[in-house]
Amino acid sequence: MGFFLGLLSSATFGLIPLFTLPLLHAGMTAESALFYRFCIASVTLWGLLAARGERFRARGVDLCKLAGLSVMYMLAALLFFWAFSWLPSGVVATLQFLYPVMVMLIMIAFFHERFSWIIALSVLLAVSGVALLSGGPSDAGGSVSLLGVGMTLLSALCNALYVVGIQAARIPNMSGLVMTFYVMLFSAALSLLNALGVGRFQPLSSWRELAIAVLLAVVTAVLSNLTLILAIQRIGSTMTSVLGVLEPLTAVSVGILVFGEPFSPSLAGGVALIAASVLLVMLGGRIRKFLRRAQRA
Numbered sequence: 001m002g003f004f005l006g007l008l009s010s011a012t013f014g015l016i017p018l019f020t021l022p023l024l025h026a027g028m029t030a031e032s033a034l035f036y037r038f039c040i041a042s043v044t045l046w047g048l049l050a051a052r053g054e055r056f057r058a059r060g061v062d063l064c065k066l067a068g069l070s071v072m073y074m075l076a077a078l079l080f081f082w083a084f085s086w087l088p089s090g091v092v093a094t095l096q097f098l099y100p101v102m103v104m105l106i107m108i109a110f111f112h113e114r115f116s117w118i119i120a121l122s123v124l125l126a127v128s129g130v131a132l133l134s135g136g137p138s139d140a141g142g143s144v145s146l147l148g149v150g151m152t153l154l155s156a157l158c159n160a161l162y163v164v165g166i167q168a169a170r171i172p173n174m175s176g177l178v179m180t181f182y183v184m185l186f187s188a189a190l191s192l193l194n195a196l197g198v199g200r201f202q203p204l205s206s207w208r209e210l211a212i213a214v215l216l217a218v219v220t221a222v223l224s225n226l227t228l229i230l231a232i233q234r235i236g237s238t239m240t241s242v243l244g245v246l247e248p249l250t251a252v253s254v255g256i257l258v259f260g261e262p263f264s265p266s267l268a269g270g271v272a273l274i275a276a277s278v279l280l281v282m283l284g285g286r287i288r289k290f291l292r293r294a295q296r297a
Contacts, residue, residue, distance in 0.1 A: 001234060002239075005227045005230045008231075009225075009240070009244075013220055014093060017084065017255060018258060032195055034195075037220070037238065038184050039191075040217035042187075043182065043224045046219055048226075049178060054177065060188040066182045073162045073187050084153040088261040091270070092154075093250075094251070095152040095153060099159040100160075111168075118281075122281050126273070129272075132273065149161050242282055245278065252267070
């Protein structure tokens with residue numbers, strides 16, 4: 001069951017393009033789509049948590065921490081949505097999947113994690129994957145493609161800073177789902193302020209847009225986070241993270257099968273290299289233990 005939940009979590013998050021692109025193609029701004037995703041997700045999570053009898057009480061200092069971290073979370077999602085205008089959605093999702101490698105590099109630079117040959121190999125694979133994807137086919141010209149690549153890598157960096165910040169914040173006595181609720185709530189408020197501030201807020205104009213927005217929030221935010229937590233409880237964080245490789249594969253498949261995005265050897269190679277890079281980071285500890293045991297044998 002834990003493996004199924006882990007696969008479901010990564011697959012549902014990989015479905016973000018399936019629900020986002022129809023809204024963007026219908027003329028909705030990325031800022032508005034992002035607000036509806038966070039707003040509907042936070043309301044849904046509130047109802048789910050209230051039904052389970054969860055406690056929402058939190059210390060003021062913890063709420064301030066979560067509000068600050070939500071800035072990075074919202075920026076990561078906003079840049080992710082923006083990148084869909086410059087790159088095929090599968091390429092965007094694959095590049096954004098580099099955030100675990102960035103998390104490890106941040107931990108090495110600022111939290112005294114040990115650098116090893118596994119990390120060096122992972123970075124080499126990641127750079128090679130980015131190079132392949134940057135040279136692949138795009139709906140726009142080469143310079144626009146590079147802009148999209150830079151935008152997506154910045155999104156991955158914001159996501160990495162959010163993950164590191166959650167670890168460093170050390171918020172006790174708060175379940176993962178309650179923490180996710182507050183992050184979604186703060187992100188909804190930030191998204192609304194941003195959309196209004198830049199004059200790009202749009203109301204939902206049809207029942208179809210409302211239905212797509214609800215699916216975007218419930219499937220890719222609520223269901224993905226809920227199954228992620230349940231999977232971690234059953235099979236652990238490492239194995240759940242490994243199953244996360246299905247996320248970019250799902251996005252690439254949706255892009256090709258549903259939106260007719262181009263498939264090329266560079267896309268396949270880039271996805272494979274980045275997936276291998278992330279897997280090396282996630283399994284680095286186990287690989288080192290295996291090699292030490294092999295040397296002793």
